[in-house]
Every structure is written in C-alpha cells, then in structure tokens.
Amino acid sequence: MEMNGAQLIVKLLERQGIKIIWGIPGGATLPLYDALYQSPIRHILTRHEQGAGFMAQGMARTTGKAAVCTATSGPGATNLITALADAHLDSVPMVAITGQVPTALMGTDAFQEVDTYGLTLPVTKHNFLVKAAADLLTVIPEAFRIAESGRPGPVVVDVPKDVQTQKVRFGQWPEPGVPGPVRWRDNGVLERMAQMIRQSKRPMFYVGGGVVASGGADLLRSASQKNGIPVVSTLMGLGAMAYDDPLFLGMLGMHGTPVANLAMARADLIIALGIRFDDRVTGKMEAFCADAAVIHVDVDESEIGKIRNASLGVCGDAATVLTKILPRMDTFTREGWHGEIASLKSPTPAAAEIKNPFHPSGIIRYIGNRAPEDAIVATDVGQHQMWTAQAYPVRHPRSLLMSGGLGTMGFGVPVAMGAAFANPHKKIVCITGDGSFLMNLQELATLAEHELNITIVLMDNGHLGLVRQQQEMFYSNHVFASKFTRSPDFSAIAQGFGIRAWDAGINGSNRSAIDEALAFQGPSLVVVPIDGTTNVYPMVPPGASNLEMIQEA
Amino acid sequence: MYDTIVELTVRNHPGVMSQITGLFARRNFNLEGILCRPEGDGGLSRMRLMIYTDERTEQLVKQLSKLYDVISVSIRQDRGPSRYRQLFEECWD
Numbered sequence: 001m002e003m004n005g006a007q008l009i010v011k012l013l014e015r016q017g018i019k020i021i022w023g024i025p026g027g028a029t030l031p032l033y034d035a036l037y038q039s040p041i042r043h044i045l046t047r048h049e050q051g052a053g054f055m056a057q058g059m060a061r062t063t064g065k066a067a068v069c070t071a072t073s074g075p076g077a078t079n080l081i082t083a084l085a086d087a088h089l090d091s092v093p094m095v096a097i098t099g100q101v102p103t104a105l106m107g108t109d110a111f112q113e114v115d116t117y118g119l120t121l122p123v124t125k126h127n128f129l130v131k132a133a134a135d136l137l138t139v140i141p142e143a144f145r146i147a148e149s150g151r152p153g154p155v156v157v158d159v160p161k162d163v164q165t166q167k168v169r170f171g172q173w174p175e176p177g178v179p180g181p182v183r184w185r186d187n188g189v190l191e192r193m194a195q196m197i198r199q200s201k202r203p204m205f206y207v208g209g210g211v212v213a214s215g216g217a218d219l220l221r222s223a224s225q226k227n228g229i230p231v232v233s234t235l236m237g238l239g240a241m242a243y244d245d246p247l248f249l250g251m252l253g254m255h256g257t258p259v260a261n262l263a264m265a266r267a268d269l270i271i272a273l274g275i276r277f278d279d280r281v282t283g284k285m286e287a288f289c290a291d292a293a294v295i296h297v298d299v300d301e302s303e304i305g306k307i308r309n310a311s312l313g314v315c316g317d318a319a320t321v322l323t324k325i326l327p328r329m330d331t332f333t334r335e336g337w338h339g340e341i342a343s344l345k346s347p348t349p350a351a352a353e354i355k356n357p358f359h360p361s362g363i364i365r366y367i368g369n370r371a372p373e374d375a376i377v378a379t380d381v382g383q384h385q386m387w388t389a390q391a392y393p394v395r396h397p398r399s400l401l402m403s404g405g406l407g408t409m410g411f412g413v414p415v416a417m418g419a420a421f422a423n424p425h426k427k428i429v430c431i432t433g434d435g436s437f438l439m440n441l442q443e444l445a446t447l448a449e450h451e452l453n454i455t456i457v458l459m460d461n462g463h464l465g466l467v468r469q470q471q472e473m474f475y476s477n478h479v480f481a482s483k484f485t486r487s488p489d490f491s492a493i494a495q496g497f498g499i500r501a502w503d504a505g506i507n508g509s510n511r512s513a514i515d516e517a518l519a520f521q522g523p524s525l526v527v528v529p530i531d532g533t534t535n536v537y538p539m540v541p542p543g544a545s546n547l548e549m550i551q552e553a
Numbered sequence: 554m555y556d557t558i559v560e561l562t563v564r565n566h567p568g569v570m571s572q573i574t575g576l577f578a579r580r581n582f583n584l585e586g587i588l589c590r591p592e593g594d595g596g597l598s599r600m601r602l603m604i605y606t607d608e609r610t611e612q613l614v615k616q617l618s619k620l621y622d623v624i625s626v627s628i629r630q631d632r633g634p635s636r637y638r639q640l641f642e643e644c645w646d
Binding site for chain 2: 117121122126127301
C-alpha cells in the first residue's frame with residue numbers, strides 16, 4: 001500500500017473506530033484536511049480550537065473512549081492547551097493531532113511555528129513529534145493505547161506538514177491501539193484489605209473519578225450494601241452512587257455536606273477508591289481523618305503515598321479491586337455506625353436551600369427533577385457548579401460533567417456539545433454562569449449549526465460569584481474586579497446565533513420558562529437572573545480543617 | 554541529606570531530556586547532575602541523575618516510572634556520588 005502521511009493518519013483513525021473529530025483547519029493541516037475530505041469521518045468545524053478540545057472531552061467523558069480533536073500549528077495548538085490541561089487533571093482520554101511547520105523550517109521561527117511538543121509536554125499524559133510518515137504506523141495506535149490505558153489522559157501527536165505529504169509504502173495495517181491489560185499483583189493485599197475492613201468499626205468509602213472511569217459504580221453499591229459501608233464522594237466521583245442512595249452521604253470537602261465531613265472525621269478506616277487527596281477535598285491535610293487507617297486503591301501507583309501515607313496501598317483500578325474484594329467481604333449491617341452518622345445529620349442551611357424554590361440550589365434541583373431521568377448535565381465553573389454538585393439529583397455515572405481539577409471557566413457549553421454529539425438521543429443540560437458563559441460563547445454558532453438537543457441554563461448573578469464570595473468572607477469584603485458593571489442581553493445574544501431563549505424571571509419565578517426551554521427539542525437558553533450576593537454554603541476556608549465549616553452568612 | 558544516583562533507561566530521541574527535566578521542574582524535585590549516553594544502536598539511552606535524597610525520592614521514582622519514554626528506573630546504591638563527582642571533575646579538566 002502507498003499513501004501519504006495525512007491519508008495514513010485518517011485511515012488509522014478510521015480503523016481505530018473514530019466516527020467524528022472536532023477541529024479548525026489551517027496552513028499546517030491542509031494535507032490532513034484533504035485526506036479527511038475523502039473520509040467517512042465526520043468533521044465538526046468549531047469556532048475556536050479550545051471548543052474543539054472540550055467537545056472531544058464531552059464525548060470522552062460520557063463514553064470513556066478516547067475522542068479526537070485537531071488544530072493547526074502555532075495559535076491552533078496554543079488554543080488547544082487549556083482543554084488538554086483540563087483533560088490531564090481529570091484523567092480524560094483524548095488524542096489531539098496538531099499540524100506543525102515543515103521539518104526544514106522547524107526552529108527558524110517560521111510563520112505559525114510554536115514548540116507544540118515543549119508546550120504540551122507538561123499538560124499531557126504523553127506527546128509525540130512525528131519525524132517520518134512511516135512512524136505514524138506505530139504512533140497513532142500507540143497514542144490511543146496510552147490515552148485509554150491505566151489512568152486515562154490526553155495524548156498529542158504533532159505532525160509537520162512535510163510528514164503529512166510524505167509518501168509511505170507498507171505491507172500491512174497495524175492493529176488498532178487498545179487499552180493495555182489491567183496491572184494487578186495480589187501480594188496478599190486483598191487478604192490484608194479484607195482483614196482491615198473486618199476489624200473496622202467505622203469504615204467509610206471515599207470515592208472519586210477512578211470509580212467512574214473504571215466502570216465500578218455498580219460494584220461500589222454492592223460492596224457498600226453488603227458490608228454496610230457509607231460512601232462519600234469527591235466532585236469527580238459524583239454519579240458513582242445515586243444522590244438519594246441511603247448509604248450515600250454526599251460530597252465531602254470545601255463545599256461538601258456537613259455529614260460527609262463530620263462522618264469522615266469519626267471514621268476509623270478510610271477506603272479511598274480512585275481519589276488523589278486533592279486539597280479542595282481534604283482541607284488541612286494534617287487534620288483530615290487524622291486517626292483513621294487508610295486503604296488507598298488507585299490505578300496510578302504514584303498517587304499512593306503522594307499526599308497521605310496509606311496504611312495499605314493497593315495498586316489497581318477501582319472496579320478490579322472491588323470485584324476481587326467483594327467475595328471476601330462479610331455481610332454486615334453496622335447499625336451502631338449508621339446510628340452515629342444519623343445523629344450527625346442535623347437540618348442544615350444548605351439542605352434548606354435545596355427545598356427553597358427561589359434559591360439557586362432549589363432552582364437546580366427543580367431542573368434536575370424536570371429533566372429526563374437519563375439527561376446528562378454539564379456545568380461551567382463557579383458558584384453554579386458548586387450548587388449543582390450539591391443539589392442536582394445525579395443518578396448515573398458519567399452523567400455529570402465538570403471541570404474538577406483545572407476548574408476551567410468556558411468548559412460547559414462545548415463539553416455539553418461533545419456529550420450531545422456522542423449521545424444524540426439524550427437531553428443535555430448545561431448549567432452555566434454569566435462569567436463562564438462568555439468564555440466560549442463563539443461555540444453557540446456551532447451549536448445552532450448542528451441543532452443539538454441542549455438546554456443552557458444561565459444563572460446570571462452579574463458577578464464572578466465564587467471570587468466575590470471569597471473576597472467577602474476572607475478579604476474584608478474588598479469586592480474588587482469580580483462585579484460586572486454592565487452585562488449583555490443574553491437572550492438577544494442567543495437569538496442572534498439563532499438559538500431560542502427564555503427568561504425565567506428573578507430567581508426563576510417564571511417556572512414555565514424553564515419548563516418550556518427544557519421541553520424544547522434543540523438548542524435553547526434560559527436565563528435565570530439570581531441574587532448577586534448569595535454565597536455557597538457550607539464553606540471550609542482554604543487551608544482550614546474540614547470541621548471548620550462555615551454554614552451560613 | 555545523602556546523595557542518590559537514579560539510573561534510567563530511556564527511549565533516545567531529541568525530546569527525551571525535556572521529558573525528564575520537565576518532570577523535575579513541574580513537580581518541584583531537585584536535580585543536581587545528569588550523565589547521559591546512547592546505548593547499543595542508539596535507540597535507547599542510559600541516564601544517571603544525581604539527586605539529594607529526601608522523603609520524596611520514592612515519589613520521584615514512581616513519577617519517573619510513569620513516563621512513556623522511561624523504560625526502567627533504579628536507584629544505584631553501588632555507584633556512590635563520589636564516583637559521580639570524580640567523573641565530573643575529569644570531564645571539566
């Protein structure tokens with residue numbers, strides 16, 4: 001067989017099962033686009049490369065499979081970086097193919113030349129700079145294998161223009177890249193783990209994105225029920241347990257439920273599954289579950305002992321370890337421990353807010369109850385995100401999409417779109433804020449073009465609310481650079497893009513607007529003007545112990 | 554504080570030094586010296602890194618092991634830092 005490098009890339013993507021890629025063409029990817037012209041792969045032309053990166057993430061986050069985006073050299077590649085860094089911190093599998101200036105011009109400060117290899121190195125799981133077209137036969141399948149193996153992550157393949165046009169002759173196709181086998185060495189750790197659980201009086205499951213990524217949600221519920229072990233979750237773990245499961249105590253950490261933080265402090269054994277002791281979760285580390293033994297299960301061995309020494313480290317993915325430990329776990333009810341936890345559950349202001357129909361939390365719970373049971377919700381970053389984490393009735397893994405690690409404003413709309421491309425029969429709800437919404441606004445053009453079934457709920461408080469909140473609480477109420485003195489007419493903007501818009505009235509008082517927007521088949525926006533001074537509670541001050549929760553103003 | 558030699562076998566290509574030193578920079582590990590030379594047909598290289606031992610050495614080894622370009626990592630107890638320093642002195646003559 002003989003073809004050029006660009007055709008080879010496209011054929012290898014087809015063989016990899018890729019049906020759709022997101023990107024923007026440019027000088028250094030014209031050969032690649034000429035090959036795509038002749039391919040059944042659907043190309044979605046976005047309006048900014050960051051949008052392309054986040055749309056690929058939306059597909060990857062809902063399917064667990066590596067999704068593909070592409071950008072040209074120079075500004076195309078730099079525009080992708082935020083989406084790559086975001087995927088890296090949240091362990092999202094993706095493959096980004098970037099064009100590069102011709103090899104002969106590399107290092108000469110050529111037009112649209114940037115050191116993509118150097119720039120993407122710290123924000124990817126791995127990156128390749130391809131020097132010869134024949135290397136693509138190994139690099140492309142390898143990129144998918146790396147992205148999906150073990151702890152998933154983003155991979156960049158940077159391909160100079162002359163490598164795209166270089167002819168390659170080869171005898172046979174390489175096998176598509178598939179995730180490597182799950183690494184597992186027992187070494188008696190399972191028996192030790194079972195023994196620690198058996199001897200524990202007050203065990204807790206502390207679960208994160210690793211449970212969702214490994215497909216371990218059902219196993220977690222079985223283990224929790226069988227041995228009577230309550231569950232708390234990180235932001236990334238939400239959906240692993242249904243929000244109303246009696247054994248689920250909610251999210252822990254900075255904006256977690258009081259009962260989750262209080263119960264963690266009383267536990268004698270923490271079974272940490274697919275988590276990384278993030279500072280927003282633990283608060284002051286020395287005070288976090290100080291007296292508890294820790295079993296830390298993670299597919300990434302470097303996470304074990306990175307922040308907190310584990311009494312027992314178990315290197316394996318959460319689903320595999322749960323499968324193996326379940327038969328070794330006894331059937332327990334642990335009534336004493338559950339009684340103790342029940343005594344920690346007092347009526348909290350945050351719980352009252354969810355029941356208050358005109359508080360943002362109450363509005364979000366209303367939206368969650370009105371949206372179809374299998375709807376997927378994506379958020380942006382800020383107060384609306386925390387209220388969604390606290391109040392949205394999340395029922396299934398991979399149904400809540402949030403920028404956890406990087407905290408990227410502008411994440412919501414393009415990720416919701418990627419989810420819609422990957423799940424064309426489901427309703428997608430994007431909950432955003434007026435700050436975040438403007439950060440990838442240009443993708444409304446792409447959204448209108450493809451008529452995706454997305455309802456954007458814009459909680460408009462006229463502020464960068466989480467910044468304002470911290471200025472109020474910890475910086476002597478020096479509200480500075482966090483209030484917008486003038487806001488655009490968001491409904492008019494949406495309509496300008498050809499998207500139907502509704503106004504839900506102050507604090508969502510006009511519920512029928514929300515209902516109509518949610519019922520609309522196709523892209524819709526509902527603006528919900530909310531009070532500009534409402535804070536997210538509870539809140540653990542940064543660096544404080546999780547027991548120092550501020551409950552209300 | 555005691556000096557440690559970390560020995561790596563890595564894929565040999567122009568970006569590999571960035572991969573290794575980038576890890577040290579972004580994870581705030583110390584790196585005091587580097588020796589590197591190609592192995593065999595040049596497809597692989599061997600690197601010896603001199604670091605100060607601290608409580609993060611185990612974490613450093615785990616992070617290095619994760620890099621795609623790193624084939625193997627070991628701590629060389631038998632090659633003390635004095636040999637390393639001696640070699641540096643010879644190179645600088």
